[in-house]
Amino acid sequence: MKRLCLIGLAGLLPLAFSAPASAQELKIGLASEPTSMDPHFHNLGPNNAMRRHIFEGLVAQDAEQKVQPELAASWRALDDTTWEFKLRPGVKFSNGIEFSAKDVIYTICRVPTVENSPSSFTFAVRNFTSVEAPDPQTVVIKTGTPLPLVPNNLATIGILSAQANGGENVKYRAGGCEGLGTPPKSADFNDPAKAIGTGPYKLANYTRGTSIILERNESYRGRAPHWAKVTFRPMSSQGARVAGLLAGDVDFIENPPIQDFERIKNAGFQIAEGLSNRIIYIHLDQFQDPNWKTPGVKGTDKNPFLDKRVREAVSKAINRQAIVDRIMGGHAKAAGELLPYPLFGATKDFPIEKYDPEAAKKLLAEAGYPNGFEVTLGSPNDRYINDEKIAQAVAQMLTRVGIKTNVDAMTASTFFTRRNKFEFSMYLAGWGADSGEMSNSMNSLVVTLQPDKGLGPTNRGRYSNKRVDELVVKAMATVDDAARERLLQEASKLAMSDYGIIPLHFEVTPWAFKKGLSYRPRVDQYTLATEITQVGS
């Protein structure tokens, strides 16, 4: 019987190796599934990565999040509030229709009409006073105030076909376009016949929770992508994903768990990893209101974190390199500021706080806490790589210098709800800068929380420093890149030396795949089939 099987297998072998078509097919195991095929529904990593296969933008971020030409061949700021995009000629959508400036206007008009978006793309097209097409290959955008990030923001928007969606006569009007027709609903894009873009792939089949199948777009403007067919399979469980790779069910997986790296390599598979734009940080409650009772803080009546010496002590008590080496297995990078160099606004060789528990104890004593105090450290336990373990290690380190730290770790949804209600005087979380530059990180985490002005939206430590605010706000309205970068670098230096926020480390994103493939890690953590290459073939 055994022999029979062997003979059978031997008979199959030549078949398996002689079918070149199968080599053109790639199967990818996704850690999280896109929530929709609509390119403008949900501003979320998995969605944006999937979008880039099917719908191109005017511009696109490269592996380092630098903005590169895509459908626009070039662009420039005519003045502080006017942007001109020159479009690439001879580009066709997957249904054969020619791409023109009309499609850009239609897309900008369609973005705000998306219903029930959990995280909208409207930010990217807000404050446009006019969008016009002097000729079919040119788009001119005017903004109400100087917006240096117009190209960065437009990199998140996939361009739709105006004609395919019945919007040939569209005219841009701030606050509601004319001639938009009936814009497509998000669910319409699940249908391969409706998901029409200019990207290298087109949608072949979408079965929610099971698979997303892409095929080459034959009318793509550039070189045809290497893989004729790409199948994405959502596999949210780490163990299942690794097992699927090792068993050959998929060729390539996202986010293999650190502790399995050795096993994956020993089984003859490969791992690529690269620095991400995600910082893991600690926010300390710095609410200025004297009546505010810092929740979870015991052993003192005051809010200890209003004292810079205490914040500095917290920072000095944390051994970042030990966390990187022991908890992250070396797959992370200790951080001194909120964005890694060479991203825009980050400073080369920014100093990383030295681990110095003795100095921390001294600072605490000087600040009037010779016996320390007690605090609760809030943390999610399923959002970032090893989040709960990092929180426990931080608790260990802080307890050793006298700040007795309890860890309250919980599932991400509960954590963020409680965090937003200011229930933690100290919490650990992460931030990935979508735009790939410092104004995003600084404005979100450090600038004084003022929801009505769109400032400091995630600054739940409520750190507030007038000078930092001024610098960041000024930078956000400075179109000149060099000047903007200088302002951001200065703001970052100032906030870090004031210990307004405690950076820990940058996550490193891993991918694992079978031998013979290669992937260049991306800062934005996207998995792009177009950039998975075959080596030696």
Next chain:
Amino acid sequence: MADYVRADEVAIAPEIPEPLPATVSSDRGESLLRRHIDEFLKSPGAVAGLTVLIALALIAVFAPAIAPQNPYDLSKLDIMDNVLKPGERLGSGITAFLGTDDQGRDMLSAIIYGLRISLAVGAISVVIACAIGASVGVLAAYAGGRVESVVMRIVDLQLSFPAILVALVLLAVFGRGVDKVVIALVIVQWAYYARTVRGSALVEKRREYIEAARCLALPKSRVVFRHLLPNCLPPLIVVATVQVAHAIALESTLSFLGVGVPVTEPSLGMLIAHGYNYLLSGKYWISTFPGVALVIAIVAINLVGDRLRDVLNPRLAR
């Protein structure tokens, strides 16, 4: 005067001695207990179980003296010691015979302290649940009628929900903490005792000694708690013993699922959960050893519980 009637009872009713409860009123009262003990000791498995259980209890009680490290004192842990193999040395010079976990805790110490939490949570929750459940059950049986119906329907309702589900919901509301786990376990367990006690109380309440006690116009509470309840004890003891094992397993499950005890004070279930991610990576010791400890504790308790059932159940007596 038999040994089960206490002196103060005699002082309260000196002229008319109370009727002696049936099962213990035998003139061989002394030897009945003796006989149970002899019977129990006949099973080597049960004796082994009891020995292990006593040993575990002693280890748990004297944990601070026995454990090489206090795993709950964060200042004693060092992240540089994490995931050491069994037998390697910690930075502080302690040898980690069972290795260390991802936070640098000595596994042996963590298991000893974890056992302490698990046994304590099991025992305390069972005692409280047993007290509440037995009182409710015996009162319902004695009161009869509408009271009994209402109480027993509540019990039915409670028992119709899976214990783990109720406990999960409760802990999601309460938050983390050993005390909260105990409360949750009491809430999911009391109904078992109520039902058990009510069953045997229904039988006992028709016995002559209860009738006699009523005839003497003894207060109701006295009849219920001094006469009726003590005679419902044997099945209760059996259920309580087995429930200790259930409670421990339930606590471990809850901790494994991430509710329950705080992360910095892991119980056995949480230790297993921590090590679970490392199992497939060849770092077996983080999950395996606490698992073994948990199994040993539960098997020992079950062996004792099974034997107690055999000994105390008159239907099984030869």
